[in-house]
Amino acid sequence: MNKIDYNMDDFIDLLREAPADNVFNPWWQNDLENDDYSNAYEIRQHQLKTYLSERINKVKILLVGEALGYQGGHFSGIAMTSERMLLGHLSNKGIEPEHVFKNLMPCRTSKAEIKKDGFNEPTATVVWQHLLNSNVSPYSFLIWNAFPWHPYSKTKGLLSNRTPTELELSRGLPVLLKIIDIFTPQKIIAVGEKASFCLTKGGIDHKKVRHPANGGVPKFKEQISFHLK
Numbered sequence: 001m002n003k004i005d006y007n008m009d010d011f012i013d014l015l016r017e018a019p020a021d022n023v024f025n026p027w028w029q030n031d032l033e034n035d036d037y038s039n040a041y042e043i044r045q046h047q048l049k050t051y052l053s054e055r056i057n058k059v060k061i062l063l064v065g066e067a068l069g070y071q072g073g074h075f076s077g078i079a080m081t082s083e084r085m086l087l088g089h090l091s092n093k094g095i096e097p098e099h100v101f102k103n104l105m106p107c108r109t110s111k112a113e114i115k116k117d118g119f120n121e122p123t124a125t126v127v128w129q130h131l132l133n134s135n136v137s138p139y140s141f142l143i144w145n146a147f148p149w150h151p152y153s154k155t156k157g158l159l160s161n162r163t164p165t166e167l168e169l170s171r172g173l174p175v176l177l178k179i180i181d182i183f184t185p186q187k188i189i190a191v192g193e194k195a196s197f198c199l200t201k202g203g204i205d206h207k208k209v210r211h212p213a214n215g216g217v218p219k220f221k222e223q224i225s226f227h228l229k
Helices: 003-014 040-053 122-133 166-183 193-201 217-228
Strands: 061-067 141-147 187-191 207-209
Touching (some): 061 193, 122 217, 141 166, 187 217, 207 217
Parallel strands (some): 061 141, 187 207
């Protein structure tokens, strides 16, 4: 087993222990309501490992979001990355499957009858499209979340998002620090307040930009463009 494989397998194992309450762990759990395959969690593991492995020794910028979302990593296994990207349905926006990874056939894990073209996360599309349009190599940036798992609403179910609690963010911090240790990015950018809070708590020097959600797209683009210079 080479070093890259060892690091990634060890890292995936680090993700095994997620907080139990209203949190979905896409790499170690199946979504019994919405997954199309009995080995869906293994597909997501392979996609995350490939995404990470292909960026070893290449990452210059680490973007840190808040938490995994049901329209993104819940089914793709990758932070701020949707099934629709992996399936090639966002080519019209300049986002190709090979921008995410090349050495594995991309696969959706949600049932096609729920979303024919796969789930699509608006924030993910904004972030990827803007970075690619800014001529940033897709293999020179890595996206992760302060809370790596998917927090969902108890009343709304698995196809919903909620803000992680401060305690949950503290549970995600060791994973975030491990990502930083593995990839040693030159620049770390927090996308939103929760990500910045977590990085500050970990004593990590970083820049902060507005989260694209809730009307924040123009400010996000303006601020991140400044930090990409």
